[in-house]
Amino acid sequence: MGTRRRTPYGAGAPVPFLTVRPLDGRRGVRAAGEIVLATHTTWERVLEQAVCEDAGVYHLELSEVTFVDVAGTGALAAAAERLGDGRRFVVRRPPPTLRRVLEMFWPDLPTIEVSMS
Numbered sequence: 001m002g003t004r005r006r007t008p009y010g011a012g013a014p015v016p017f018l019t020v021r022p023l024d025g026r027r028g029v030r031a032a033g034e035i036v037l038a039t040h041t042t043w044e045r046v047l048e049q050a051v052c053e054d055a056g057v058y059h060l061e062l063s064e065v066t067f068v069d070v071a072g073t074g075a076l077a078a079a080a081e082r083l084g085d086g087r088r089f090v091v092r093r094p095p096p097t098l099r100r101v102l103e104m105f106w107p108d109l110p111t112i113e114v115s116m117s
Helices: 039-053 070-081 097-104
Strands: 018-022 029-035 056-068 088-092 111-115
Touching: 018 039, 029 039, 039 070, 039 111, 056 070, 056 097, 070 088, 070 111, 097 111
Parallel strands: 029 056, 056 088, 088 111
Antiparallel strands: 018 029
């Protein structure tokens, strides 16, 4: 008898994805998909690269991201706390989940600016 491999997403459920590509004309990335357990490695790699760059402002365009879990938001906050003086992330058009979690757990983090435009 063969064994059946189980996934946490159930039969026929789409597997979460996260695609990331550089922004044109400014420092940062455009992400699309979901930031959940299955995509944390990609998200954390993006954030680590951003922290290592010397740009004063690093843009995270998230208008095509449909969901960010608490751990993904925590990774963003942790990366923002590691930015040097005068540096910040500008998070453009994030999903409501990211905004709510930031407001709840990191309401006064000066190194993250959320822009809805």
